[in-house]
Amino acid sequence: MAEGAQDYSADVPPVAAEAAPIMAPINMVLLAVFVFLVYLRLRPTPPPTLPKGPPPTVFRTFTPRTLLPFNGENEQPVYLAVRGRVFDVTPGKNFYGPSGPYANFAGRDASRGLACGSFEEDMLTKNLDGPLDPLNDLNDEQKEALEGWEGMFEGKYLVVGKLVAAGSQEAKAAEA
Template sequence: MPVYLAVRGKIFDVTPGRNFYGPGGPYQNFAGRDASRGLACGSFDPEMLTEDLNGPLDKLEDLGGEEMEALRGWEERFNEKYLVVGKLVPVGHAEAEPDEKAS
């Protein structure tokens, strides 16, 4: 099974880093979630992670400059190491709807 996580709206395939992000890995709590807030704040606390991706997305509006800078650094590292496989959008957004032409 592939291992995905989201950072600033980008969904990354972190399967090559399964030993870090997969079951039993030190960052396993980020898998399958929007990890942006946790990475920005340097926190593994469950309340830092978006549990319900069917709910509203975390807009990160309350983060400070240092936290946003840290998050940009993480995003840069993920962009260098992992493939972007999708975009995290709110439920009901036009991009979230199935493409009828693909049927």
């Protein structure tokens, strides 16, 4: 040691290893985190909620005029009729709704057009208040094509009603 320097090492007591108190701040934080994680694991979970389904569809009687608004425009469902049965083709809106390839059949009796394989306007009923198309003039090939379409609709879409002529007893009863 240098002259005049004193040795203070003898005055300093040796550092004793002290046990950290159990209530130390770090222990309290760790305990709080542990309790929170246990709470998250054991807390009751709310029951899952199912999304709302579509409103129930009531089977109804349609005339060509009352069927016409169901063409997919203005948030309406898309219905079309085949041989007197009205199908809800809304799930196929991209085909039967506005701007779809079969859009001219939406809200209409599609029987003649499907049987003839034609999308022309002259295949649709012109007089909405007249009798329904009896389809008597269809040949065997056209009848078979219509049955194929009807079978496809039966397997894929819900029947939501029946199509009757305006002024018929069934139409009058449906209006009452």
